Amino acid sequence: MSEQQSIRLSKRMAELGLCSRGEADDYIAQGLVLVDGKVVDVLGSRVLPQQQIELIAGGPREQPERVSMLLHKPAGMDETGLLPQLVPAQRAAEDASQLVYMRKHQHRLQWFGAVRGGESGLTVATQDGKLARQLQAGDFEQEWLVNLAMPVSDAVLKALQGGVELDGKQLRAGRVSRQSERQLCVVLKKPAPGMIAAMLAASGLRAVECRCIRIGRVRLGKLPAGQWRYLTALEKF
Known part of the structure; x- marks a missing residue:
């Protein structure tokens, strides 16, 4: 493939209106991009303009603007250790949300839950301002x-x-x-x-x-300690 003719896959995805370049890297890293019907999961990959590019998970319109995540905080983990847990490697296999992880999901998060120090259990991280206000009010038992x-x-x-x-x-x-x-x-x-x-x-x-x-009405369930999942559209506190 000629370097002069080829273009970075992430740039080409943005040109096609599939997503932003930053989002493209997230899709590529998770093996969710097809080039001529084959998965491409190497960042920095290059393609030719005529090659067919598809998203396995569908277009970005399927993803909500703001997300909420549920983390099973392990005993002994302090507040500084919470955010580093929200990575694909720690995502629970039982996550039923069908959402695609994006690095932007770690931005502007507000954390809630009374779990401290040696305690363990359900904590909530949300980008949703309305939910954040409800949780801040302490109206959920x-x-x-x-x-x-x-x-x-x-x-x-x-x-x-x-x-x-x-x-x-x-x-x-x-x-x-x-x-x-x-x-x-x-x-x-x-x-x-x-x-x-x-x-x-x-x-x-x-x-x-x-x-x-x-x-509230959201349970920890079988979420393993140290792992997280997205709050689904059907779940309400």
Whole structure:
């Protein structure tokens, strides 16, 4: 192929109106571009003007302008480690959204969720301003599973249901129920970071594991720790 006649594949895709050059590189790297019916996944590849170029995933109009992602934060990961997890290699195989990953999906994200420090579970990263405002308002309850180092008595369980004072404010749990001798299910109506830990400390309990399994109507499900997926169009908090 003559270098004088050929053109970079990403540039040619932009000329054809398939997507921007930056988006083209994302499509190419993920093996979603066909040149004369064959997958081309090498960045910097060149093509001739007469060659047929197609997107396996369809045109960019199929992709929403703003996306939201759900991450299963592992215990021990701090906030600085969240964004680096949102890469194709950490995307869950069970992602049913059919969205194509774009590097621009990492831009202008707002993070939500009360999962901190040694806790694990569901966290949300969104580019959607409306959803961000709803999450910021704290209108969505959270459900947690808490594994304890010791059995919990009926008296302690009742005390937990009464809530706890945190940062000068009296916070109440929505529901606290015993799942087993050493496991609690805690539903927080107005979740705040550190609330679970404060409740346990006030009752003399020590958690072995705290995991957020639901925010609003969206569940963690079988999403593996350290992996993420897109929020689908059918899912609502």
